[in-house]
Amino acid sequence: MRWQFSNELPIYSQLIEQIKVGVVSGMFPPGERLPSVRDLATEAGVNPNTMQRAMTELERDGLVYSQRTAGRFVTEDKVMIENAKRDLAQHHIHAFLAAMFRLGFQRDEIASLLQQQTQEEGLSNVDSGM
C-alpha cells in the first residue's frame, strides 16, 4: 500500500481515509487480516498510536474489527462495504457540485468541463495519481 500525506489534515484522519478507500475499493478484501498496528505504522511511517487511532475510528464505523491478539480484520459484511462506498461517492459528488456552484458554474458548464477532463484523464484510468 502506498501511503502519502499532506499537511492539510491530521495524519490520523488521512489514515482513516486511505484505509477506508482500501477497503471499499477491494484492495483489502472482506475478511482479510490486516497487518498489525505496529507493522502498519512502520510501513506508513507514523507512530503506532496514530495508526491505532485511525483503527479505532474505522472500528466504530464497523469496517474492521479486532480480535484481541489474533489481529484485526476487514468486515465480512459486503453490504456494509458497498454502503460505505456509496456514501463516500455521494459525499464527493455533493461536495464537488456544491463547490462548482459556489464558483458560479452552471450545470451544463460543469458537465462539459467534466467531459473534457475525463477525456484527458481517460488514458490513465487506473492510477489516478493524486
Place this chain on the structure above:
Amino acid sequence: MRWQFSNELPIYSQLIEQIKVGVVSGMFPPGERLPSVRDLATEAGVNPNTMQRAMTELERDGLVYSQRTAGRFVTEDKVMIENAKRDLAQHHIHAFLAAMFRLGFQRDEIASLLQQQTQEEGLSNVDSGM
C-alpha cells in the same frame, strides 16, 4: 457575506478560500473596496490578526491589493480573476475524478451518478448549501 467555519482546517485558510470564492464568483466585483481588516474580522468573528493573515496570502496571489490607508481592493485584472476561477475549477474537477477512480468507479459510472445528482440538486441551483 456569510462566514462559516469547520474545524477541519485552520480558520485562516478557510478565510482565504471563502474570500477567494467571493472574488471569482463576482460577489466581490473587480476594483471593489473591501471592508477594513478590523471590520471583516468583527463580521467573521475572528481575531483581526487571523483576517490579516488571510489577506496577506490573497495579496501574494494578486487577487487583492492594499492601498496604505485607503483600504484594500479587489484586483481590476479580470483575466487574473478568470484564471483563478479556472484554476479552482480544474483543481476541484481533478480531485473529484481522482477520488472517484480511487473508489473504483469507471468513467461512465461517474457520469451517470453525476447526472442523477445534478437532477436532484437542480432545483436549488443558486444556494448550494453545503
Place this chain on the structure above:
DNA sequence: GTTATTGTCTTAAGCAATTAATACAATAAC
C-alpha cells in the same frame, strides 16, 4: 495641520490537537 482610519508588525500567551513514549493486558503459538 489635526484627526481618524487603515494597513502592518511584533511579542506573547493560551489553548487544543497531534504525536510520541511507554507500560499494561490478553491470548495465540509453541
Place this chain on the structure above:
DNA sequence: GTTATTGTATTAATTGCTTAAGACAATAAC
C-alpha cells in the same frame, strides 16, 4: 507454562493555531 505478538490505555511532549495587546506608519478626511 512460557514467550511473543497483538490490541489497548495512559501520560507527556510537541506543535501550530488563534487570540490578545499594543505600537507604528501612512494618508484620507476634515
